[in-house]
Amino acid sequence: MKNVILVFSFLCSLSLSAQTISGIVTDAKNNPIVQANVYLEGTYDGGTTNAKGAFSFKTEETGTQNLLVSFVGFETYTMLGDISYMKDLKIQLREDVNSLDTVILSAGTFSAGDNSKVNALKPLDVVTTASALGDFVGALQTLPGTTTVAEDGRLFVRGGEAEETQIFIDGIKVFTPYSPTTNNTPTRGRYSPFLFDGITFSTGGYSAEYGQALSSVLLLNTTGEPDQEKTDIGIMTLGGSLGNTQKWKNNSLSVNASYINLAPYNAVFKSRNDWKKPAEFASGEAVFRQKINNGMLKLYTAFEATNFELTQEDINASEGVHFKLKNNNLYFNGSYKGMLSDSWTLETGMSYTLANDKINIDAADIKDTENSFHGKVKLKHRFNNRFKLNFGAEYLATNFNENYQDTFTPKVAYGFNNNISAAFTEADIFFSRKLALKAGLRIEHSVLFDEVTLSPRVSMAYKTSDKSQVSLAYGDFYQNPNSSILKFEQDLQAQQTSHYILNYQYNGKKQLFRAEAYYKDYDQLVKYDSDFASFDSNYNNKGYGFAKGIDLFWRDSNSIKNVDYWVSYSFLDSERNYQNYSKSAQPNFANTHNLSVVGKYWIDKWKSQVGMSYSLASGRTYTNPNTTGFLDQKTKAYNSLSLNWAYLISPQKILYLSVNNALGFKNVNGYQFANTPDINGNFASRSLRPATDQFFFVGFFWTISEKGNDNQLNNL
């Protein structure tokens, strides 16, 4: 009987021996953390903290146990110990620097993706911005820091030339990113905007990973696995496109072909060009993706063939100048990104470009070939959430050959090899959720110049309130002169610039405000002593210059229902003394004021989005030989209002209409002057006007998927 009682009481004690675990959970500043999850690992026993951060729960566990405390935005706290000591605990959680409200290293950078916090642009803005006409470069031109050079179409950033902006796909360089056009028609990016789901546009102070760019880098990330198999059909006033995606278990293939011919358009709308053979573009793209263990391999190939022939008006040739171009461009890009372990990531890739041009300008016959290669390896090690280290190496090689022949010159061949090896390392340090630092170093060796350059890059950011932060960035950047110089002269040095950037950013509810002030110091720019860069010019690196300014950006999709709009304003003060400049002057691509307003209004009843974009650019400089000054005259301001309308006929069908320069502003890009004065001693002039003042576009896009349910919503 006694025994029985003993057993009984023992059994009772088993079930009644529950202990209470209690305590309080706070952050580093002793503010209570509400709704934190507190529990013994591997058991059901736990509780949730109340409004005072206090918790208390019972457990039947005994001995040594692991107590865990977790809450979003904080690192999980663990405490290994005997349960009997887990009473009246005071637990302080450490903030997790990976959380959403952590400071962002944002100086100089605009990105487009699905993180609303840091993004000035959304992925679909590329196709829904009225003036962009589906070109990612066109959409970026509505951001501050860019200047409007309407006849060119490339990105001119903060007083830099277009060649100072480099474009990368999946971290690998694109050597020839733009389709060729006539000198009065803006070019477009070669690549379809639908290929990319992340766009980062840096207008200065960028990472040590990127070199050979004095002003800016544009980073494009191709999309990952497609969601399903489909066929895309596009019928446009300018041509058509056809795409197909096939998907298997671990890999997928997307192909896309398009053909554009401006002949019908030119027949209907008057152009200032006298076309013999209107511009014709044929292109094909293929993307293959393969999942490998913890990574993804992407192989991307694009081919484009362009040709046109025309006679362009010229003040020095009454008959005009005959111009004929044939361009073939092949680009291959292969990249792999994967996890080697929990803390190591490998990114590697290579690209190959083969570009052929055949150009005839009156009697001159020019043939050139560019072969370029880029290979890169990058490793990332995450020591912990607060400290990450990147390092890597890359090799860039360009071989350029040109043949020239005209009535007076027998055939001459010339060219160059521009090979560069580089190594870089960069650390990301988060001191707290409020303060972060990125510091890097890049070393480059140019084989051509046998020159070693060292570029430090630093940026830091400090959060001033829940919604605002300030950032600072500094960096040195080097870039070898481009092929128009190197093909004639190789005894030179890399051109150099330093960036100093101060940035303020405010993130409201679906609102973003950015203000950035910068100073850029250019040095070792190439100078020569003739009208054009040529064989017999004398070259040196004694050019210099500066650019300073303020960029403002405001985007708001909250204040007015169904309306999303942004306003960009850039003030730029820039002068340089380079090329054949007789003195320091404001270059003709660097105008002082640029304003861009983009608005989109969604009309639910009509299943339509209507959009407008307006850009205003102050006058650009030119030299008038009838006066004594140099680059001291200015054209009138540039104005353009573009409108678009996208109508969703059904989830699979979309109709798209747009008109550029709807109000028909008569814009002047500059003036051309006669080489010789007339009998009165006057140099005659001619205004440089766009090929067409306005541009109309109508397109119909249809997606057919296996189940008929993938749709054009994706594209709107």
Added chain:
Amino acid sequence: MKHLILIVTLLITSIVATAQTKYEQGMYKALDLWKTNPIEASQLFERIAKAEPDNWLPPYYAAETLILDGFSKMQDADALKAQLDQAQNFLNDATAISKDNPEIMVMQAILYTVYVASDGATYGMTLSGKVMALYAQAEKLAPNNPRVVLNKADWNIGGARYFGTDIKPFCKEVERALELFATFKPETEFHPNWGRERAQEIIASCK
């Protein structure tokens, strides 16, 4: 003495019984808590998930509680993203335990739907294709799972209403889902068995 033996055996069996149903007790408690406090319920499901690493149901519910609660947080983009990130982690855990599970796919599709509903301009482009692909995949695996049929039809009705196209074929699918609910037997009482009321609601709105 006999009585005592009886008491002891009863006690022992009751302890064994409680031990067996500790999981059940926890799940009942969490499901009950869900009615009043979804966050605390999710935390209890999370604790159960940690203690039962081979069972996909606790992380599934830990995600579901957060996802459905997400519909009430659509105004605060940051809070919503933080909560759905957490839910995504639970769904990843559930998927790692049970691969090719149509129930988890449906829940994943609903998680994406919350994002799309909260901010179509930002998430519509990337996620609506994924939602449809998930339903297509789930349908291949379980063509007669009532939740697969229902939620796919529900998504399609949303699209059809918007474009003013015929919703009847999808309403028919919901009716089929309702029939499937009548015969659907969950594997255990904790396996997903929700959706009947939603199906009835949709059918009422179809008419």
